[in-house]
Every structure is written in C-alpha cells, then in structure tokens.
Amino acid sequence: MxxxxxxxxxxxxxxxxxxxxxxxxxxxxxxxxxxxAGHDMKVCIVQFMKGDIYSGEWDGVKLLGGQVELTAxxxxxxxxxxxxxxxxxHRTNAQDALKLVDEKIRSGEFQMxxxxxxxxxxxxxxxxxxxxxxxxxxxxxxxxxxxTGRDAHPEVIERADTVSEVREIKHAYRKDIEPQPGVDx
Amino acid sequence: MxxxxxxxxxxxxxxxxxxxxxxxxxxxxxxxxxxxAGHDMKVCIVQFMKGDIYSGEWDGVKLLGGQVELTAxxxxxxxxxxxxxxxxxHRTNAQDALKLVDEKIRSGEFQMxxxxxxxxxxxxxxxxxxxxxxxxxxxxxxxxxxxTGRDAHPEVIERADTVSEVREIKHAYRKDIEPQPGVDx
Numbered sequence: 292m293x294x295x296x297x298x299x300x301x302x303x304x305x306x307x308x309x310x311x312x313x314x315x316x317x318x319x320x321x322x323x324x325x326x327x328a329g330h331d332m333k334v335c336i337v338q339f340m341k342g343d344i345y346s347g348e349w350d351g352v353k354l355l356g357g358q359v360e361l362t363a364x365x366x367x368x369x370x371x372x373x374x375x376x377x378x379x380x381h382r383t384n385a386q387d388a389l390k391l392v393d394e395k396i397r398s399g400e401f402q403m404x405x406x407x408x409x410x411x412x413x414x415x416x417x418x419x420x421x422x423x424x425x426x427x428x429x430x431x432x433x434x435x436x437x438x439t440g441r442d443a444h445p446e447v448i449e450r451a452d453t454v455s456e457v458r459e460i461k462h463a464y465r466k467d468i469e470p471q472p473g474v475d476x
Numbered sequence: 477m478x479x480x481x482x483x484x485x486x487x488x489x490x491x492x493x494x495x496x497x498x499x500x501x502x503x504x505x506x507x508x509x510x511x512x513a514g515h516d517m518k519v520c521i522v523q524f525m526k527g528d529i530y531s532g533e534w535d536g537v538k539l540l541g542g543q544v545e546l547t548a549x550x551x552x553x554x555x556x557x558x559x560x561x562x563x564x565x566h567r568t569n570a571q572d573a574l575k576l577v578d579e580k581i582r583s584g585e586f587q588m589x590x591x592x593x594x595x596x597x598x599x600x601x602x603x604x605x606x607x608x609x610x611x612x613x614x615x616x617x618x619x620x621x622x623x624t625g626r627d628a629h630p631e632v633i634e635r636a637d638t639v640s641e642v643r644e645i646k647h648a649y650r651k652d653i654e655p656q657p658g659v660d661x
Contacts, residue, residue: 292527292528292551293528294527294528294529294530295528295529295530296529296530297529297530297655297657297661298657299654299655299656299657300654301654302656302657303653303654303656304656305648305653305656305659305660307499307659308645309500310645311643313640313641313642314492314638314640315494315500315504315507315640315642317507318504318507318508318511319500319503319504319507319642320507321506321507321510321511322500322502322503322504322505322506322507322508322509322510322533323503323507323658323659324507324510325506325507325509325510325532325533325536325537325540326503326506326531326532326533326536326658326659326661327532327536327657327658327659328532328535328536328539329531329532329533329534329535329536329537329538329539330532330535330657330658331535332657332658334658342477342479343477343478343479343480344479344480344481344482345479345480345481345482346511346514347510347511347512347513347514347515348507348510348511348514349514350513350514350515350516351510351511351512351513351514351540352510352514353514354513354514354539354540354541354543355510355536355539355540356539358539366477402658403658403659435656435658435659437659448645448646451646452646452647452648452651452653453499453646453647453648453659454644454645454646454647455498455499455500455642455643455644455645456498456642456643456645457498457500457504457640457641457642457643458496458640458641458642458643459639459640460493460495460633460639460640460641461633461636461637461638461639462637462638462639463490463637463638466637468488468490468637469484469485469486469488470482470484471484471487471488471489471490471620472482472483472484472487472512472515472517473508473511473512473515473517473587473588473620474490474492474508474511474512474588474620474622474638475490476482476511
C-alpha cells in the first residue's frame, strides 16, 4: 500500500487548548510531544502544577532521545487537601515557570511548547490572564503552543485555533480503584 | 521538595475508552503509551484505521527504546471520499488486526494494549461487537486496554472503567488551516 506523506503548503504554529474535567488532557499533550518527536521536532514541556508526585511521563520523555525536554515546576495542587504549601509559594513557583517559558520561547530551539495545566494555574490565580495573553500575542509564527488543564479561560479559548473539551463519562476512581501507573500517572 | 512515588496496593488492568468527535483521542493513547514506557512497561499499539497516511507517532514510538510496538494495519477511513479500498478489503484488514491483537494478548509480553480507532472500526462494521466484547471478557487481570475512536459502542462504554468524551469546541481545519505535523499527524 502506498503511504501518503502530507506536507502543508504553509507551516503554521497552532494554539491548541485541551480542557475539561475528564481524563486525558496532560496525556494528550504528551501524545503530541511524542508525535512531534517523530517528526524530528524539538518540544519543551513546562508543567505548572505537577512536581510533587512522580508521573511516568517524566521518564517517558527521557526515552525520546533528547527531542523532548520536560520541567515539572509545580508543588502540586494549591488549595487541595493535604497540600502543605502556601498560596504565595505556589504563585512564586508559577511565576518562575513563566520566566522559564519566556526563556524557552526566546531560545528559538523548540517547535512545540506545552504549558501543562496552565489553565489550572490561571484559574487559581497563580498566573494572570495578561501574562498568558502576552505569551499568545508574541508567539513565533511556526511555534505550536499547547495549553492544558481544566476550566480554560474564555479569552484563551477565543484566541486558540483548536480547542477540545475532555468530558468525564466515568472514571475508575469513582469505583474506588486506585490510580494505576501508566494510565493515571 | 519531596517527590511522592505512588504505588497502588493492588495493580489492576484498566479498560479506558477515549471517544468523541474532538481532537485528542489517538493523541491521548500515545500519551499513555509514553507514560507507561516511563514506568518501564511494554506497550502494544494496533491502529485499526491508520496505515495509508504517515503519522508522526510511527517514528515517535520507535524512539522509546523498544518499549512500545506499533502496527498500523488500516487502509484509511472506509467510505470516506477518495478512499480507494472496498468494504471487504477494509473488513479483511480489520479482521487480521483482531488476530494480531489476540496474539499480542496471548504473548503475555505487554502491560498495555492500545486498540486505536477500534470504535470507528466497530461503527463501520469492520469488526463485530461480539469480537470486541470477547477481548474485553478475556483480558489478563493486569493488562491495561485502551480503546479509542469516535462513537464508542454503549456496551463497550458500559464495560469500561474510565471513559472520556473529547468534544470539539473548535478545530483549526474549520479556519482552512491545513493539518500541521506534530499536532495533527
């Protein structure tokens, strides 16, 4: 069978938002990173919330031969029961993450940038809408930007090219099944 | 910061369905494969529809150091304008793919199995509901099974542990932006 290789007439950076309350937002961003790596693109992932609990993608991306760089800057979910850090600590963290994002964009080294759970960070006021819009307004034309996390801001959705809402139809944890490695983390 | 490593008291294979009409179903499955590879698990992906058009994940998974095996068995979307293959050819293909799935399960070699776009194959009658249910009814207890594709069958949803519906809020192609490598394929 003949395999067609698509090539767009015009390469164009897309702004993709993956939001909603179902399973598969960060996961979807990891899939795009994998796909981009397959196209020999370089990907930078900055995780805004994750950082306190190990997740398989941290080692998964290391297998991708240096194509994908991941920094988990977070201290977990601010305000969630049991999280020991203050709002100010979370905010400082997220603000440092924004500086990192700015550096990574300026480096010109990447063709895809994932801001994982930045929607949550915005919702929790760890970053400001103006800061996110400033990133969106100053994107290099061929850089893909992926923003994940529940409760995406309407202005971010308005500005995006592709937006998916992942709805929960059901989730194993509601049957008291513990999170399982590979699938859940 | 202390990083917590979760470990469930009981390892349990999950049945995960990613359905809906939005962007991010196959992508999400690829993300789970990446995450599982990070946990040193072995993953087998069988693509039921894809095969005629190159997609970045084909080379992406090859970077994962042999952790993830992917076979694209499809000849594209049956009944879609321009697809040159007959229903019988598509069905034969999908039936061969099921045999491959059966072999892979029996091999005991994998901790995660992705049946990519099998929901479409079922909807298009390339495979039968009984065949899919037979797989679900005979799963090894620790094998994760991921089923993707739009229009998941209600009986498959009923049987699954975690189900997400990816809804399209907007998609770049509606603005006549061509599919872009890394993001769309």
